[in-house]
Amino acid sequence: MSDASTSPRPARGRPPRLDQARTIDTALALLDDSGLDALTMRRLADAMGVQAGALYRYFRTKDDLLAAMAERMMADVRVPAGAVDWSGRLSGLARALRQALLAHRDGARVFAGTHSTGPGTLGFAEACVGVLRDAGFGDADAARAMMAVVHFTVGHTLEEQAALRPDGGFPADPEVLREAVTAGGYPHLTAALPTLAEPDYAPHFEFGLALLVTGLAARVSPS
Structure with a gap:
């Protein structure tokens, strides 16, 4: 003593x-x-x-x-209310995870690979798997679908936060990309430049999430 x-x-x-x-x-x-x-x-x-x-x-x-x-x-992630169907609930969970990671600088880098087994992390995973099992996914597919949603969300947020400066601005100058693409003779990239140079990552996230959920919906067995 x-x-x-x-x-x-x-x-x-x-x-x-x-x-x-x-x-x-x-x-x-x-x-x-x-x-x-x-x-x-x-x-x-x-x-x-x-x-x-x-x-x-x-x-x-x-x-x-x-x-x-x-x-x-993860303790700050809240299961969203209001969505009626499983795809809306799953999408809401993915959005809530993204927002929790964006709430802290380098939040996605901290989260990636930590494999926490605390109540916040397990509660989120439980909610995701529960939504998927209720939708008709088998146990193995529900687990893999949950991991696909988490991996997409974390990976997207990693890229999003890597592009952000601490003051909230973006370090990449769109003009640098524009000049490189147009000077290099990339007609398809030139056509897509307005989207490629878009600094708002939310539409990119929503597009990818919709693709993922649509693919899951095509896979689930009818009830």
Whole structure:
């Protein structure tokens, strides 16, 4: 047991300097401020006012921290209400996932590959698989369809966030693309340039999501 004379307690009424929830919130704040590449365990410890080794009480590795951050983002996903048919409910879930990832800088990079098993992540997957099973998909197809929707959404959002500057602008100059396409003699790309240079990714997402859901609808067995 620690000696009280050498281990001062936090002031009464003040939250402890380090706890898991506050550490995750601070990590997300640092992520929003500087991006994933600048988020290190040492910088997080400095922001919490502790030694870096203290973080390992809750997170053995940075991957463990990223999984906890992904789970915290998933806690903000809400199953949409109002859609009557399964395709509308599934599309609403995909949109909700995209918005949760877009809510944080590099959110899709944090989420990708973390494989969280927390209630937020599992609750989202449960909702997706439930919608698909209710629609008539078998168990295996429902699982694969859920993964296809998640992978499309995360991959699209990765590209979307990679194109965004921290201030919300876009680093790519459409004129650079326009000059390269027209100078190179690409008539089909020239015809498609207005869409290719469009900085709003929402229509691109909706188009791809509609294709995916339409393909799933063609596959599902009749009830």
